[in-house]
């Protein structure tokens with residue numbers, strides 16, 4: 001791995017509950033207006049406050065004028081209060097856990113801004129670090145790594161995720177089946193977290209392993225693959241937890257799995273398992289383990305873990321829980337043990353069943369040890385305590401193998417790029433650890449941190465040197481505290497602690513006690529090694545970050561990191577291919593040395609970087625800045641028209657400072673020299689201020705006196721004026737009072753008059769209203785009477801009219817009947833006369849005919865006599881014509897009479913013919929009609945009045 005050009009230190013928690021109080025790593029800092037008090041275990045230290053720094057703090061701590069621990073912490077606290085969680089220290093980023101979501105800090109817009117931006121141009125940000133790493137990789141073609149370190153819960157994992165997101169943004173590539181590599185790495189997180197994370201005191205989801213995510217890039221800077229490497233899984237947690245922590249999440253998830261799963265693995269309440277019930281914490285706030293179980297299964301699906309493999313994984317997890325419940329009792333032989341009771345045997349059988357191995361072999365593997373000597377094979381029994389140790393060792397081994405299997409599976413699922421030229425690695429590893437009891441794990445972690453520290457020292461030192469070279473200053477005598485001696489103590493070959501440990505592991509008779517004694521002997525004169533009094537197995541190392549006492553008790557076993565041969569044989573023989581796959585047969589005994597391939601640092605590392613700066617020339621100012629600030633110390637130098645560099649040198653000499661350096665453009669000051677100059681500057685400025693103050697005070701006092709006198713005169717005249725005003729006011733008030741009284745009296749009199757008047761009016765109104773109402777009632781009654789009368793009269797008139805009408809009609813009918821009868825009689829007589837005429841006519845016709853015949857007869861008889869009687873005939877003819885005329889007349893009359901008779905018959909009764917009559921009493925009728933009209937129409941019949949009567953009406 002190429003040395004990292006950039007580092008991220010995830011800082012310790014800083015809580016600023018009160019703006020003036022910060023708590024950092026167990027030390028309380030009280031920040032007053034003038035100075036910073038640090039309450040440490042060694043008592044109280046007081047530091048001057050950095051008055052140069054802006055109230056919101058500086059974004060790069062190298063800009064602080066005073067580089068001391070409280071100043072640095074105060075700066076972080078001030079920034080934290082403004083939600084500025086990132087701060088630079090040179091090119092190191094310090095991130096402070098905000099304990100709240102700050103989405104605006106990580107959105108695409110933010111990524112866009114940091115893309116390609118100059119380092120330091122924008123506010124400190126994790127994206128800026130990733131950007132520098134990426135650009136360096138692209139420009140120089142070198143791999144880079146970013147170190148994320150800090151104590152548990154500081155936010156390393158979150159920071160790592162942000163880095164990954166940004167790097168994926170820069171080098172994004174669509175991955176297999178549409179999922180990007182970054183997505184695949186993130187999708188694998190739930191699986192890793194379920195098996196590698198646990199609740200600790202500081203973090204509910206604490207990663208209990210170190211993680212190195214390697215993003216592989218192709219020549220175009222596109223992500224072409226990724227790998228996740230894990231380190232130092234906290235194996236001891238599988239068997240041992242303390243309240244209120246939890247074991248790995250997967251155990252609780254499985255206990256909360258659906259009933260059929262629990263039944264299959266014979267699981268129950270987590271409280272019933274020894275590996276879980278050592279702590280009272282079973283559930284996590286806001287986390288549903290059943291949901292998490294299903295989410296983990298889903299994530300396993302995504303990662304490509306088959307159904308059978310998932311089943312086997314959870315079977316192994318269940319087996320570990322049952323394994324933990326196997327208890328041992330003393331056996332009959334000395335130093336031997338047996339399975340304690342039926343309950344333990346049940347768990348033993350269940351474990352064997354789940355691991356698909358022989359129950360008897362499991363029992364033997366737990367309580368016996370086989371020792372192979374050149375001569376013979378000896379089987380040694382284990383006492384109950386050793387058997388428990390054996391049981392726990394098996395549980396830890398199985399679990400760590402399971403975890404490694406998962407990591408391998410995830411890596412093969414994400415896919416590697418064997419042709420990748422460059423990588424960017426992100427290392428997420430815990431920082432320096434010091435607990436009450438520290439074991440081999442802490443030793444390894446702290447060793448890792450020592451390594452980082454050395455790397456870090458060299459790195460910062462190198463940068464300092466570069467700056468000094470650039471400025472051409474003499475730097476040969478710069479010292480810095482090196483931790484090489486600690487590293488020598490731990491890793492030197494031969495003779496270091498690790499070498500001695502490896503040596504001890506190789507001797508079968510070695511115990512932790514002999515190992516500790518060896519250490520005491522070897523390092524009795526080493527400044528970094530301390531033997532604690534009254535202890536036979538612990539030792540203390542003076543690390544760069546402080547002293548840590550380690551318990552050597554389990555160092556040998558843990559260092560060996562070997563799988564007990566019996567356990568190996570047992571599980572290799574498992575009928576379950578998954579389980580046997582976790583324990584492939586060993587080719588041969590492998591070296592047991594610990595493998596540490598990475599480094600970490602923590603916050604106090606950061607301070608070391610500052611201390612290194614202090615060891616050199618921590619304060620540097622350009623000539624202009626220096627003269628601008630400290631010119632007041634030597635005004636004559638400023639007036640002397642010297643070159644800036646010479647002027648700076650003269651001022652420094654005048655102040656009697658030694659050891660400073662003048663570069664090409666800057667003045668380099670030793671630690672503390674800036675403070676000294678500041679103090680002198682403050683003194684000079686103070687003296688000047690005092691003179692100015694004196695003059696100003698005199699001026700102010702005189703000005704105040706004149707103003708006071710002027711004010712007194714003005715006050716007096718005002719006061720007199722006020723008295724006169726008061727007198728006038730009194731007089732005015734009296735007059736006003738009289739006026740008011742007068743008006744008041746008139747007002748009351750008028751009010752009472754108006755009241756009486758209004759009462760009288762009211763009374764009158766009432767009475768008048770009463771009279772009017774009576775009158776109105778009377779008129780109303782009268783009107784009603786008139787209406788009734790009118791109705792009555794109309795009724796009488798109507799009745800009378802009806803009777804008259806009826807009489808008229810009767811009279812008319814009688815008269816008409818009489819006339820008609822007379823007519824009829826005449827007609828009948830006429831008819832009878834017509835018959836007689838007709839008879840006479842007929843007779844006459846017969847007579848004519850007879851005469852005609854007689855004429856014709858006589859014509860013949862009297863032909864001769866014709867001439868004689870011509871005259872007589874002519875006479876006769878005349879008589880005949882006359883008679884014919886009479887006949888015609890008679891006929892005509894008959895016809896007329898017939899016509900008249902026919903008409904008479906037609907007109908004969910019952911038909912009554914209306915004959916217009918002359919109305920003599922029209923006025924009377926009209927008046928009646930008018931009256932009837934006025935009396936309102938009662939019925940429609942009455943509206944239509946016959947105004948013409950057929951006969952003379954006599955009333």
Ligand SMILES: Nc1ncnc2c1ncn2[C@@H]1O[C@H](COP(=O)(O)OP(=O)(O)OP(=O)(O)O)[C@@H](O)[C@H]1O
Nearest residue numbers: 097099100101152153154155156157158203206207
């Ligand atoms: N940048 C951040 N923004 C918001 N919340 C954060 C951030 N960093 C950390 N946190 C919060 O702090 C919690 C702990 O962070 P994280 O798990 O990253 O710590 P860690 O240093 O990895 O701890 P451990 O070493 O125990 O795994 C997170 O669950 C999250 O709630």
